[in-house]
Amino acid sequence: MSFEREKIYITTPIYYVNDRPHIGHAYTTIIADSAARYFRLRGFDTFFLTGTDEHGQKIEEAARKRGKSPKEYADEISAQFKALWDEFGITYDKFIRTTDPDHIRGVQRAFEIMYEKGDIYKGVYEGHYCISCEAFFPQNQLIDKEFCPDCGKPTSIVKEESYFFRLSAYEKPLLRLYEEREDFILPRSKRNEVVRFVESGLQDLSITRTSFDWGIKLPPSINDPKHVIYVWLDALLNYITALGFGGDGRLMDYWPANYHLVGKDILRFHAVYWPAFLMSLELPLPRHIATHGWWTRNGEKMSKSKGNVVDPREVARAYGLDNFRYFLLREVPFGQDGDFSQRALIDRINSDLGNDLGNLLNRIIGMSGKYFDHRIESHKVPHYYGQELQELQQILAPLDDHIRQMRWHKFLDELWQALTLANRSIDRYAPWKLVKEGREEEAMALIALVANILARVALYLAPVMPEKAGQIAKALGITIDPATFQRLIDEGELLEPFTIQPIPPLFPKIDKPLLQEKGKEATEPSQDETIDIDHFLKTQIKVGTIVEAHEIPKSKRLLRLLVDLGEERPRQIVAGIKEHYEPQELVGEQVCVVANLKPAKLMGIVSEGMILAAQDGQRLSLVAPKEMVANGTRVR
């Protein structure tokens, strides 16, 4: 596969501003960033777009719950996304917000074009709507006639005047598209599910709403002020309004996009609705919709109420951003779901990065210093190690295609074969022996071979691990840029005589998890998330009487309590209440205790529960039943 032109356009989904950034958002963004960095390094004129999706009922409701206007709320969360990407060094060229005036103008213009063409007509929508997915569903697609087939939440019944897009008219052209362009959807295995969806028949799509206000109004030429444009039509158009569609069109020569990176949950919107809208606008279609899977936690979906959401900032700060990036791309085959665990991350860091890569670099830094005062020349490599150079060529040859097909895991896996080749060559030819036998030239050529392999690995790795690759490059005296890529990789040149610079170890070993496990801590569902009764009932709160209370030596905050919960023996509970209560005043008092918490050690003392207290600023007050009740009574 080759791109006949020099321009590359890559996008992430624009993120809803009802949620703080989490690992799923970071995943899409980091893949897109790695792709953008790769194409830049190959000399392509690359444009990389990300941003936030700010309209719609979901955002309006989330803002209302927090007592904010939708715009105020959107400003706040959009800034959080931008700040995270900036902290992560994401190389986006534009950060679009759907509240940007240019975007609004572009969406109205698109609506107008589709309307004038006859692809939009007015009618009445009657059916179900899932606010969480911002999606319409006919009843026969619902679970138990009520619940959203995508997210499982209850849907609401909507009956309102609406404009419709003639999606049904695009059924055949869409099927032709999937037929003709087998890699339109990546990975290819995802294509069938889209084809099946379209084959089962497309209904016209409701594309305006009247029951709320937070959205883009119809264009003035249509003059129907009750309506706002459906958030998915608004959102998808960001990919062209960002280039100036409906305005100055300044960047439209980046269109069509090469890659729309999306999660599997939003594939349908991108592989069905979006090409249909574009056909209606008579614009070329994107080359690839690249679809990744979902990250789970211990096999479960992440959600705020479960408190198991992985915060990408925390992970990157604890383990290093580049290590995190590597893990995300390497751990899970693109398109499949993956489970996040610190254990798996630590294994990747210690094994792939530390052993295979970091130690290799250290080995040649050490040997080049010991035997050759760090000065190395490559010109004898083909003579002594021609076979290895050939093998290296074979390893590197398919890498470009893996990236272009978004097979990141495979790309990294195969790149690692180059490291295996290097490590194996050292073990096999043992430079220390060669030197002992007076075969210095061969020993130097071997170190040069390994340095040449590492230089190529650094170049290929740079899009994924820009900082670490930069450090490896520095140690080898090269720079990571398109000219070097071309020289070493495309033209197969060997490194000029060079000095290997000692650098500190790149991947210090990690012995144990660096972050406290989420989901085991107390986490509060955010205000816009409700929990069901079963969820609440999982927490066993019981009344008990404090029978003993003791200070804990050296602790300013903690007391050790024995609480009778009507069980065989009183429970030992460590509570952070020393600044508020004297031990003796507590004895005989009833308190409420979370009785089914996993025991935890505090200052070396096992705590078998948690006492409930209300905290009002500096003040703290223990929670108790109004009248005495039997110990062990459950609070519901």
Ligand code: MSP
């Ligand atoms: N606003 C829409 C996209 C509009 S694009 C024109 C949206 N936003 S989102 O914030 O809900 O999701 C954005 C992306 O994050 C999606 O691609 C989604 O798949 C991804 N992820 C959200 N949770 C995820 C995981 N747990 N794991 C991996 N990615 C997931 O949808």
